[in-house]
Amino acid sequence: MRKNYVEVLLSLGLLLPSAGALAADKEIVLDKGKSVDMAISIYNNSLGFVRDTREVMLEKGKNSVAFVGVADQIKPETAMLSGDGIVVREQNYNYNLLTPYNILNESVGKTVKTALYNEQTGQTTFSSAKIIDSNNGRPVLQFDYGIETDFPGRVVYEKLPENLTAEPTLNITLNNKTAGSKKLELAYLTTGISWKADYVAEVDGRDTLSLNGWITLDNQSGTAYENAAVQLIAGSVNEIPAPAAPRMYGMVMKAAVNDMAVAESTAGASREALGDYYLYTLPFRTTVKDKQSKQVSLFARDKVRFVREYKLVSPLYAGLNMRGSEFERANPQVMFKLNNVEAEGLGLPMPGGTVRFYENDSKGNMQFIGESSFRQLAKGEKTELLLGKSFDVSAKGKIANVTKLAKDSWEGDFEVSFKNAKSESATVNFEQNFGGNWTIVSESLKSDKKNASTALWKVEVPANGEKVLTFKARITAL
Numbered sequence: 346m347r348k349n350y351v352e353v354l355l356s357l358g359l360l361l362p363s364a365g366a367l368a369a370d371k372e373i374v375l376d377k378g379k380s381v382d383m384a385i386s387i388y389n390n391s392l393g394f395v396r397d398t399r400e401v402m403l404e405k406g407k408n409s410v411a412f413v414g415v416a417d418q419i420k421p422e423t424a425m426l427s428g429d430g431i432v433v434r435e436q437n438y439n440y441n442l443l444t445p446y447n448i449l450n451e452s453v454g455k456t457v458k459t460a461l462y463n464e465q466t467g468q469t470t471f472s473s474a475k476i477i478d479s480n481n482g483r484p485v486l487q488f489d490y491g492i493e494t495d496f497p498g499r500v501v502y503e504k505l506p507e508n509l510t511a512e513p514t515l516n517i518t519l520n521n522k523t524a525g526s527k528k529l530e531l532a533y534l535t536t537g538i539s540w541k542a543d544y545v546a547e548v549d550g551r552d553t554l555s556l557n558g559w560i561t562l563d564n565q566s567g568t569a570y571e572n573a574a575v576q577l578i579a580g581s582v583n584e585i586p587a588p589a590a591p592r593m594y595g596m597v598m599k600a601a602v603n604d605m606a607v608a609e610s611t612a613g614a615s616r617e618a619l620g621d622y623y624l625y626t627l628p629f630r631t632t633v634k635d636k637q638s639k640q641v642s643l644f645a646r647d648k649v650r651f652v653r654e655y656k657l658v659s660p661l662y663a664g665l666n667m668r669g670s671e672f673e674r675a676n677p678q679v680m681f682k683l684n685n686v687e688a689e690g691l692g693l694p695m696p697g698g699t700v701r702f703y704e705n706d707s708k709g710n711m712q713f714i715g716e717s718s719f720r721q722l723a724k725g726e727k728t729e730l731l732l733g734k735s736f737d738v739s740a741k742g743k744i745a746n747v748t749k750l751a752k753d754s755w756e757g758d759f760e761v762s763f764k765n766a767k768s769e770s771a772t773v774n775f776e777q778n779f780g781g782n783w784t785i786v787s788e789s790l791k792s793d794k795k796n797a798s799t800a801l802w803k804v805e806v807p808a809n810g811e812k813v814l815t816f817k818a819r820i821t822a823l
Contacts, residue, residue: 417567664780
């Protein structure tokens with residue numbers, strides 16, 4: 346809507362230059378149509394680094410240049426202008442946008458025309474009034490007959506306030522060594538643009554899946570990036586919190602348009618290390634519109650190996666003052682384990698994101714089976730993804746025959762029975778936590794010591810069958 350409004354003002358000859366333009370003798374206006382190259386690096390924490398190159402004819406000596414259409418959420422203190430033979434003397438960011446709300450605010454204290462339409466006669470009565478207060482868009486008007494606080498007509502402005510701009514503009518004063526055509530690159534940081542990774546995993550076998558990585562770009566920065574080279578930085582860079590910027594006061598929010606675009610490519614993004622971060626470069630230029638979400642392909646891998654396991658942390662208390670206890674039913678968590686190595690079908694840096702899993706049912710219809718997330722996964726690292734709880738695998742258990750051996754020593758017999766209603770076997774990783782010093786005196790299955798307080802049993806439960814784990818544990822005070 347703002348563009349249409351500006352076009353009308355231009356046609357009437359009412360659109361005035363910005364305050365920075367009025368201050369300079371000759372200002373060269375560089376609109377976004379004069380961009381010859383656009384590049385943006387996008388970070389995880391809603392931050393973008395823009396490099397906007399525009400071509401301009403400069404005179405020798407002092408010049409004033411207006412970069413029109415920079416991001417609404419630019420950090421003006423980060424702006425850097427570079428070009429052959431130029432030295433920047435001063436730069437001003439003009440952000441008081443040309444909107445009906447701002448026009449009214451800037452016209453307080455001035456006399457304007459009013460128009461009141463009579464529906465019965467079809468006549469419009471024109472008058473004049475002084476704006477006493479903008480009153481959040483409902484002006485208080487002083488007529489010669491009195492004061493109106495809810496005037497039913499229209500306010501007509503004879504001219505626009507001088508310090509409003511149609512688009513956010515960076516006005517730069519510079520010294521130029523030699524006259525002629527120059528390419529000026531304006532680089533700056535802006536908030537309001539971000540990216541995230543999403544993954545689609547299609548289980549296509551007992552231990553293999555297809556994994557597709559997607560990047561979702563979200564642009565709320567207040568400007569479009571046309572035909573831009575896009576790079577993504579995986580990792581959070583440190584930023585010093587800034588105080589609330591007063592320049593945002595009085596700005597009117599634009600209507601959000603949820604414009605989802607999907608960009609297709611036969612090649613995924615290239616990857617490289619950048620210091621302690623990873624840099625992903627999209628293989629093609631793309632346009633990221635304002636108020637738009639766009640998806641682009643990161644990679645696609647087939648025959649990625651995984652291990653489906655079930656994890657159950659015992660509800661039984663095994664610590665000092667241990668007593669007999671039991672649980673009737675517990676369903677283990679469903680875990681998908683991935684190893685990010687080439688031999689397992691991966692072996693590439695993977696930015697943290699959400700993985701959504703799908704699997705075909707007995708009729709071949711794809712079904713959603715759960716989702717999980719992970720932090721950035723470097724090459725060679727492993728991850729465990731929790732999808733939910735198993736319906737077909739369950740366990741019940743108890744502690745029996747608890748004996749107090751000494752003042753600070755107890756011993757108990759543990760029994761856990763596992764059931765599997767699936768048509769294939771299931772491995773349950775059963776974990777028992779202990780308090781104090783603990784020793785496994787005897788056990789029906791060999792355990793592993795996961796950490797200082799946890800024992801782990803890998804219990805193989807046959808298809809449509811049961812498996813019983815028994816062990817005796819001794820607990821003593823530290």
